[in-house]
Amino acid sequence: MSYKILSTVIFLPIVGAVMIFMMNRAKEALIKWTALALSVLVFLLSVPLFTDFNRTTASMQFVEKHDWVPSIGISYFVGVDGISVLFVLLSTLLTILCVTVSWTAIKDKTKEFYASLLLIEGSMIGVFCSLDMFLFYIFWEAMLIPMFLLIGVWGGPNRVYAAVKFFLFTLVGSLLMLVGIIILYFNSGYSFDITHMMTMNYPYNLQILLFWAFFAAFAVKVPMFPVHTWLPDAHTEAPTAGSVILAGVLIKMGAYGFLRFNMPILPDASRDMAPAMMVLSVIAIIYGGIICLGQTDLKRLIAYSSVSHMGFVTLGIFALNVQGVQGGILQMINHGIVTGALFLSVGMIYERTHTRVIADYGGTSSVLPVFAAFFMVFTLSSIGLPGTNGFVGEFLILLGGFTASKPLGVLASTGIIIGAAYMLLLYQRVFFMETSATVKEHCHGDINAREVLTLLPMLLLILWIGVYPNTFLGFMDVTVQNLLLRVNPPQSLPQLTKEMTEMIEVIK
């Protein structure tokens, strides 16, 4: 590799943000085009992660390690494995779409907006790549600030309340995690090296303590029931790009945290806490789903559906079997794509009608047929129709969950009924029936080429993952198997004994 991919994709956006910040605010076109060019460039530079990734190893790849503060064991240590690599790609892709969808929607403080957006991109990629706890924490907190600004400055009428709520929820969780990180540091021979921690065996009681400390940070981010109440407010008030980043990447960090920290570093605690996590997940699935049935606000409905969908993700992860974990990771990607796409779509129609009240809509299909078709595909993916990505993720999760616990698997499966009910209800009220006065007045002609190009990548990904998911499952296969070996030690895996007998035969 002729360039350090990970450092480039982390710092290029941050440098770009500074560049944009120093531009003349009057030159709006230049700012926008710079932001677009940068986001596209970052995406292109991240593509080798997809093409050159070695799927046959569970170890970290594209690793860069430099001493930073050697006296206390802090280093600049980045790398990706099968769990994180796809999220880097998702982040770089979604950022482009956030730029294009904001093209005409953001008219105020353009410069700061795009600078914040790129700052978020850099720090969220940093979160996924960090292999040093200290570095991780810096990126984790760093992305909070521009995100807070995104909601608080460019959001809806209730933006300040939502922004502060978002900030405080996350902050409280993060502080507990910080305590956990420090305790880990002292118990790991004064090291922040995550790969080192993954090989340690911490005392059981310490593991339990740390598990809950990390849980505090990650559960808020996911968000898991019952700390989900910041999400509907934040989503609803955030500008479209903010909602897309929130739904697409930011809330994935919680589930990613479970996979990166809780499970490999605290395997015994994870194994013993898994049933509790699964119960919380199932509550989130059903609770989040039913609550959607009564929503009257477009964005709020999709926000609550995220609670339900992320319930599926955590259910799969804590099923602690291959199908569950792979399904969980895939569903994180899926949710990023689909909910991202749904928020992009809602943003497009909001830009025309300036209302989020579902009752104001109706008959949009007659006026915006192409848009309606896109939205239909996203809806179908959201309700897990086979052929779309949502099905593959949901099915693997339910299979994993059902294997781990039959009653919880059955309860979680009711999510597929509830999901269909609220999404189809939403689709009917917005797109079918007679054209409403609001739609008639504000929607003329279909969505334009820029908007089609914004939605098209999402549609193609939905079908790609739906029809040939192995491209993506292949990325995580070895890593997940390896992770599960850590959580479920070999003696409990009958497959391994089979392999061993085969080996013995070979030796004979």
Added chain:
Amino acid sequence: MDNAILIPILPLVAFLINILFGRSYIKNNAHWVAILGVAGSFIIAVQTMLDVMGGRTLNQDVYSWIVSGNFKVSIGFMIDQLTAIMLIVVTSISLLVHIYSVGYMHGDGGYYRFFSYLSLFTFSMLMLVMGNNLLQLYFGWEAVGLCSYFLIGFWFDKKSASDAGKKAFIVNRFGDFGFGLGVMMLFIMLGSLHYTEIFAKLDTLKGQTIAICGMNVDLVTLIALLLFCGAVGKSAQLPLHVWLPDAMEGPTPVSALIHAATMVTAGVFMVARFNPLFSMSETAMNVVALTGGLTSLFAATIALVQNDIKRIVAYSTVSQLGYMFLACGVGAYGAGVFHLYTHAYFKALLFLGAGSVMHAMSGELDIQKMGGLKKHMPVTYWTFLIASFSIAGIPGLAGFFSKDEILWMAYNGGYVGKIVWLIGTLVAAITAFYSFRVIFLAFHGSFRGTHEQEHHLHESPKAMTIPLMILAVGAVAAGWVGIPEVLGGHNGIGHFFEPVLGHPKVSGGHDEEWMVMAISVTGAVLGIALAFLFYVLNPKLPIRMGEIFKGYYQVLWNKYYFDELYDFIIVRPAKWTATAILIGFTDAKIIEGIVNGVPNAIAGFGERLRKLQSGNLQHYAISIAFGLFLILTIAFIAAGK
């Protein structure tokens, strides 16, 4: 056989072409693309059928679809006798419906969209029947449901249409809930979802039980019943039948293709496909037989009093699907699939005939407002009449042979078999009655609609009448492949299915077979005669009967109040829970109250911090950085470094 993969591919290509280019470029020529696609499929399907009759079968993976750990499932095709007959049914009916739609949908604003969906449906249905594993069946299963949703709500600006589409989808999801659990159970127990591997390992399930709420349930029974849940939804059986009558909101060709001939029979197909599993559990078989029997009776009684021509035919579909399950439940899978095949032709014909009537009546559906249509639309009349004779089970026609086979097998089927035989015989008589009620009310007597309607009455265009005539041939001759030995035939189709579906033991002799046949034919003739008495000879009789049996009439007219019941026990509670409890109370009061306690304290701190400094919100950043270094410093000091 070798190019069998093209059978689903061609409609898929047609769909892609129409959906991408239909709106701007192809427009009113969309039918050419769609018809070419399905016609190609039909030709290859016939070829495939001939190969299968020659003894060839196929089971081939195309590519690995989902691989995760030990879970592996492919997209692949399996063609055997059961698939072959389904291919013929699906492609032939689909082709005829495509042609009919050229006339029926002429001038509709969504012309290209209509044909796109038809192609997509054909593709999905073919994937369903051709898959070599359960997950691909599930793919097709859900995809046909989606097309059904699209097509029921085709005229989406009508609230009733979009409601009906949504209802169909969600009700089906209830069935799929059980079906999905069954699929997962099968995989967990057997480690594969491919048919051949499942059937090879089925014996290992024998005698295994699983504890549910402290009760030990037989595993085979459980899995079979879970799978059957899906069939109950898709094939509109009790208690999930409620979506099918509403589905009549869709254009009539759709009702013929999807909601009569093909999609709704997917449940029967699935049960027949899994006959090795179902046959292992007597309990499951009895449930299937009784569900089918009760549904057939239940739907037939509702059909007695309805006035909407399409809904009558829809209830008759529910009833006939019940017949097919009844057959499967007594182990006569071959007879069930035989009825599926003959039913496809006469029922599609009934629907398309009803569509032709609607076309002439400017959309009027109430048979009370028709009458005397016979002289205005002779082709429609004669073909409709043939279909009605066929469904009534008049000897010589398609419906007779399959129905007779089912009743004969049920008669041989022991205790439960005898019960469902009685029900089936009764239903045969009721079916004859309500079918001819439609004939007499709509086509005979004098016209009871408005003058405008009468002036407008006309026979439908050739594009519509030719498919009617072809289907009429099917409604007569489709059954000739299964003439029983007692009538001098060889029951060819029964033997054809034997390798896949087996053949149940028949204990009764020829005398009994004659008796069973005689009873059902007598019932059918009586039914027709009674309809003649009620609606031709003495038209006041039905009104008097309605008054005498007022209570029961009300129950039937309101379809046993199933919609009201579901609204009361499911729809309302769900909405109420969402708005009143979860949004209004749990989320807003309890959770917000508890979790806001902590943030509120910090918010208070933030407020003070804000006052201390310039009031800019960005201080949070500084406070974090500051706090971080503070804590770290303390930590390092404590560690003595």
